[in-house]
Amino acid sequence: MDITDFYDTFFEEAEELLTDMERYLLELNLEEPDAEQLNAIFRTAHSIKGGAGTFGFEALQKTTHLFENLLDHARHGELNLRRDIVDIFLETKDMLNDQLTAYRNGEEPDQEAFERICKTLQQLAEEEIKARGDGSPGAPASQPQAQTREAETEAAGEGEPAASLLIALLGISEENRALLVEELEQFGTVIAQSGDAERYEVELETTTSAADIESVMCFIIEPEQIETRSATPSAAAAAEDTSPASQAAEPESKAAAEPIAASGASEAAEQAPSSQTTAPELAQPVEPQKPMEPKKTASKPPAKPKGGAENSSIRVSVEKVDQIINLVGELIITQSMLDQTVSQLDGVTNGSLVNGMSLLQRNARDLQEAVMSIRMIPMDFVFSRFPRVVRETSSKLGKEIELHTEGESTELDKSLTERIIDPLTHLVRNSLDHGIEKPEEREALGKPRVGHLTLSARHQGGNIIIEVKDDGAGLNREKLLAKARESGLSVSDSMTDDEVWQLIFAAGFSTAKEVTDVSGRGVGMDVVKRNIQGLGGSVQIMSTAGQGTTIRIVLPLTLAILDGMSIKVGDEIFILPLSTVLQSLQPTKADLYEMAGEDLVLRMRDEYLPVIAVHDALDVEGAQTDPLRSIAVIVQGEGRRYALLIDDLIGQQQVVVKNLETNYRKVPGVSAATILGDGRVALILDIAGLHHLSQRKKEARQTSLDTSAKPLPTSTEVALS
Template identity: 40%
Template sequence: MAGFTDLEQFRQTYFDECAEMLAIVEAGLLDLARGGADAETVNAVFRGVHSIKGGGGTFGLSALVAFAHEFETVLDEVRAGRLAPTGALVDLLIRANDVLGALLADAREGREGDGILAARVAADLRAVLGPAEADGAAVETTPTAAADGPQRFQIRFAPHPHMLSRGNEPLYLFRALAHFGPLEVECDHDAVPTLDHLDPESIHLSWTLRLETGQPEADVREIFDFVAEDCDLHVAVETEAEPEPAAGPPPDIGREVALVGPGGAMAEPLSPGLPAEPAPPRPAAGENGGRGALAGQSIRVDLDKLDRLVNLVGEMVITQAMVAEQAASLPPGQAPRLLEGLEELARHTRELQESVMAVRAQPVRSVFARMPRLVRELSTTLGKEVGLVMRGEETEVDKTVVENLADPLTHMIRNSMDHGIEAPDAREAAGKARAGTVTLSAQHRSGRIVIEVSDDGRGIDRGRVLRKAVDKGLVPADAQLSEEEVDQLIFLPGFSTAEAISNVSGRGVGMDVVRRNITQLGGRITVHNTPGEGTRFVLSLPLTLAVMDGMVIRTGGERFVLPLTNIVETLRPRPGDLHRVPGQGTVMMARGEYVQLAPLARLLGIQGAQPDPTRALVVLLETEEGGRFGLVVDELLGQQQVVVKSLDAHYRRLDGIAAATILGDGRVALILDVAGLQAMGRGLARTAAAEEFAHA
């Protein structure tokens, strides 16, 4: 009988569900912290932890279960109103949820955690309950000493009249007993009332059973576990000395029980006193029926399935583009119905794609929701008073983007609180409120999501930033930089403004990593600094990583795609616009500023391209740092939406290339990495300068 079920297959389901539970618990706890929680919120939090514990036992995750038990016990007290959810307690509960999450992550990865934090938090949880409840509530099961050899049990079983109304069926109990060994059953029907007093839904029989079995008494009693409250039960071991002879032959159990079977077994209500119909059923909705747990109807879809769908739609977009391209080469006036149909197909394809992408979209709330506690914890650590204002939490963006926002946002908020917001006294001295404010907002703006992290702190000290950058050799000592350029220095690798390594943001992670994270998501980050008044970081991210608006360009015989978001404008320079600057290569005057020109063909080693920029085109590009440069290409082929395909899935990353896509003719085109190209362009200019110097 053992092992007929392999529960391991449910592990994945369990962990997936736990991730949802953890989020619900955290959201609930944060509500609680804000004082905005009702009884159902607390109940949902309890339920989440309870479910995690329940499943954990099944998969043998004992450390997890032990911890969840402590956690749940405290939550139960809160739920019952015996513990007040003070700020300190909610903080503890939030920490407990973190520990639970960590334990789950360990279990999922099959890791052995060190358990130190769990033990500490568990101790804190126990401390909340006070000494009385400090011991684990696990019920000791009475050790069941195995009996030596078979014993004869005499069992007196007298059900209370209402036992049947709880779905207990004596026959089934006797059958279960009969599995243990030979069973004799004797029925006592003396208590059965006369017919006119008989309630067919009550039971008036009692039994004496004799069982010979090797099973211990506890197992015999266990059979009656469910009816222990609904009957009088005596179990005794008969001694060998007095084998009580059975009074008469054992009755036929089945028939005996059929007599008292559940309501339906009796033909008609025999007593006129009985209601013809039982009590009318309650409305199915029940008393809580109207209260929805989570808004909206939803179904659960495997992410893989969704990704397949996204891919398929991507392929369809390509095919549609391919067909449209063929149709465009038809002579004008030919097949108007076909063209009409194709136009409609294009529209529908686009709509389908948007709908599918929308399925992957999630509100940024899930990542924003982690920030209030970050701010609270940091306020304590830093000894600063900081309020967090959040706006636009419901703004939706692709799941992948949401998932990848947590780290950069966490770091930016840390940065603002550590370096931006001043200590309360300093703020007061500067004529500001003692409490600083960090604002986190999200909104959709022209097909992208824009996230801002701003603070009303001291702003970036440009003098100090510049000194630091020079000290670290990041910029030459005599560099002439505009204020904005100085502000951008904080994004340089290796830059950290903290004078002493602060244990808040000085963890070897700088704003350069934030920028890299954002760039990897196809996003851009800029900083706007007003010394004395505050700093504002602006993140602009694509709504999805799967599709991108691009400009297809040609250089030599090769086509490439430039992300539209990086393109400022396209120019055809006149000879007078171009200047050769030693060490900078060729620069061009564009919109009142000099920009460096980088010929794409030279950067990527492409043959047969137009070498003369005045006969080619210059695409003015802006990178994440806000720096501009001009990419020299042969021609623009047109703007189109492209499906982003990874190049490194089967090969590897390449300098200057962000990804790949498939164009309308079915061939692959590379998507250019604008920041990468800019860096390559600088390298090229430096090499050229060195060569010139050598030849001079």
């Protein structure tokens, strides 16, 4: 068996482990560290080290080994955690991630960075040894002692480095079983093997710990498909007897390795002289302890009983899921074509065909929703990245800020979650820098010293609403207008608050007094708006002076399937995203008002909406040009409302979105395309882009009129010039 076949599984699971490690590190209470969190961080490094050693990733193995030693001291109370030490641990986690990326790309990790992080970890270990050089019981006074304790820990809970191990493979077919036995031979010598597909036992003579073997094998098979125990009778009996009485009677070498954080062990350690070894310490009376669990139950679920359900999840590549989604999209297009054909037939004589098409339509939609749900992942995938951002950015800015998250279980298409991370990062950093005040300023205003930043997500119709909310100073209208005038932007005092707030998204716009490594260069917010619009979404801002600012992002749940409204302009069919459509009406002469130039507005409930003639913006021939004979569709884009003049409303339908830029090129006013039931291509309109396109055409015509209105120069004027 080629072990490189399992590289991808190792990389994916190692990245998940590192993500968990970062979360645990950020959640640590430095004054009273949680023992379970420390153990979980240690197990993460231990698992990655085992896999890296088997796959031959030397730099990754050495880094995790040094890291693991420090974590081991921390979880035994021998390393007093401080903020700077946690920062070093987080930096190490980043380095491990970089090394994984390098190995994934078939490259060697950066040697200079590898040496630097190793030196940092070694220096930290030496400093702690020097700081505890008084010979206290918890001090790692020498390397041999540390190695001895590490070996004892391995024996106690993290795996038994026994001479002979009994490894059970559960639910493995004969063909795959032979490959797995070959893999086990890399750890030692197979003495005996027997069993069937349900349970196949392999006796292995090895110097590798059971924990390391499990860590590597779990990158190949599911955790519940392997069980390990010592093949020696005494160890087997001890493994079977897990009562408190038998635990208390375990050999001293195993009991000595229980975490120092345990109440009885810690009390005994405090009473013992510094020169005592671990065994005499445990001769002191101790309270009965919880039965010690083997390593596999601490890091993975126990094996399922015979006859139980199979594993409830599988790992599938995104490419395969995308292929299925594309096929379902084609199926929906085909179903639409058939539905259009059947709709032209007599429903009485072709009743069974009509009923069959109705059933096909329902099944196709259910299939599409089921397949799309496979790509849906919770927003926790996005939100989990920001505790680190808030921690480091607030530290740089000298601010005290707490992060709160809401709606982490809200699901969004995987492709959208990956592309929304950068815009959200800009918005979070902007709130930290410009929104929330410094602790002294907050106290002077009667606010708590600690500022609060909230990330939330929720579903609303066919969209997801993501909000970045802070309790800072809020936006200053006068300051924004003054800065806009300095930047040469066209503004007026009559602008609404919503229009003023949108100024922060102008290219090159920044209210920072000086340039820092956090902000001040006038880049970022304009990119945020462009990226969100590129995802078919919009950005809205709500702000109250002295109370804070909320930035709301509205996104479609997926980019693959769209609920749309079909409209007709001339002989062309266009699609409006249904989420942007508010209502439709037949305008009257009293509703329309002419403004300067060619601008036309529609009055609706005391609000004046810009009118966009779709036929004019997109150069559609044969369309209705009289506004009073057109239909006005009220739509919303970029936080503003517009009235689109069209010829007719066809109806609502579900369409498969096709990327126009990939298959053709960027078209102004158009976001994507789809294929209709009759095989024709229909363009999906971009509301904001359509408005900008319409304005540019009006300005171009006005410029042309101004130029043509000028009198021609006389021959004398030409001669003088």
